[in-house]
Amino acid sequence: xxxxxxxxxxxxxxxxxxxxxxxxxxxxxxxxxxxxxxxxxxxxxxxxxxxxxxxxxxxxxxxxxxxxxxxxxxxxxxxxxxxxxxxxxxxxxxxxxxxxxxxxxxxxxxxxxxxxxxxxxxxxxxxxxxxxxxxxxxxxxxxxxxx
Amino acid sequence: xxxxxxxxxxxxxxxxxxxxxxxxxxxxxxxxxxxxxxxxxxxxxxxxxxxxxxxxxxxxxxxxxxxxxxxxxxxxxxxxxxxxxxxxxxxxxxxxxxxxxxxxxxxxxxxxxxxxxxxxxxxxxxxxxxxxx
Numbered sequence: 711x712x713x714x715x716x717x718x719x720x721x722x723x724x725x726x727x728x729x730x731x732x733x734x735x736x737x738x739x740x741x742x743x744x745x746x747x748x749x750x751x752x753x754x755x756x757x758x759x760x761x762x763x764x765x766x767x768x769x770x771x772x773x774x775x776x777x778x779x780x781x782x783x784x785x786x787x788x789x790x791x792x793x794x795x796x797x798x799x800x801x802x803x804x805x806x807x808x809x810x811x812x813x814x815x816x817x818x819x820x821x822x823x824x825x826x827x828x829x830x831x832x833x834x835x836x837x838x839x840x841x842x843x844x845x846x847x848x849x850x851x852x853x854x855x856x857x
Numbered sequence: 858x859x860x861x862x863x864x865x866x867x868x869x870x871x872x873x874x875x876x877x878x879x880x881x882x883x884x885x886x887x888x889x890x891x892x893x894x895x896x897x898x899x900x901x902x903x904x905x906x907x908x909x910x911x912x913x914x915x916x917x918x919x920x921x922x923x924x925x926x927x928x929x930x931x932x933x934x935x936x937x938x939x940x941x942x943x944x945x946x947x948x949x950x951x952x953x954x955x956x957x958x959x960x961x962x963x964x965x966x967x968x969x970x971x972x973x974x975x976x977x978x979x980x981x982x983x984x985x986x987x988x989x990x
Contacts, residue, residue, distance in 0.1 A: 736887060739882040765923065766913055770888045
């Protein structure tokens with residue numbers, strides 16, 4: 711059983727600069743064809759200040775912390791038994807290249823189903839830009855197989 | 858563009874077959890370096906036949922479908938459940954439709970049911986989006 715006392719655990723906040731080249735790389739890796747995600751002039755022509763981060767890029771911010779997947783160590787997870795169960799994003803403002811985003815996250819819940827054969831870990835994150843404006847929220851559910 | 862209403866279909870997005878290159882590039886670009894997606898030696902040692910796709914790659918494909926349909930500035934909420942694993946060579950198609958119109962905070966939101974599925978119809982991601990129209 712995963713340690714239920716970790717419910718409410720807050721991970722150390724961290725700050726990430728959203729790099730333009732990284733956004734272009736991400737857009738190409740997902741096969742994006744809309745030029746606003748790779749070309750600054752196209753982005754401006756569409757009314758953006760610069761290249762926007764695509765909708766799921768917030769998840770990549772989570773992976774930029776000082777430690778890769780800190781939850782693995784915190785809960786003592788065996789990586790091959792972890793599956794991504796679900797993911798949810800709320801959009802409050804657009805994230806752009808050049809933004810400096812601070813991510814804070816916590817373990818919102820840990821519960822089990824099927825008599826403990828599957829455990830679920832819910833992590834909630836909030837993203838704030840350099841002006842202190844909240845730009846998004848995320849809720850991630852990991853599924854952990856007991857064997 | 859015709860008026861968006863309940864039953865309006867989101868133009869579908871069909872992707873090329875998932876290859877090891879797709880996964881390697883997505884791992885690098887997304888920062889998700891979990892070896893189960895890129896290192897077949899690691900996968901085999903862990904008792905998994907081979908590497909498999911990141912769920913978030915298919916969610917990014919769903920995101921592409923949504924922002925091809927409406928500008929990203931209209932997107933309010935986007936969620937997905939990962940229902941089945943996407944394997945190498947799977948051909949993923951994204952589709953969706955408006956299932957409800959909701960008035961909230963002075964705007965009309967289209968609640969869309971969205972999905973990613975393999976060529977044989979098996980759903981891999983089942984989700985929802987709220988898009989201002």
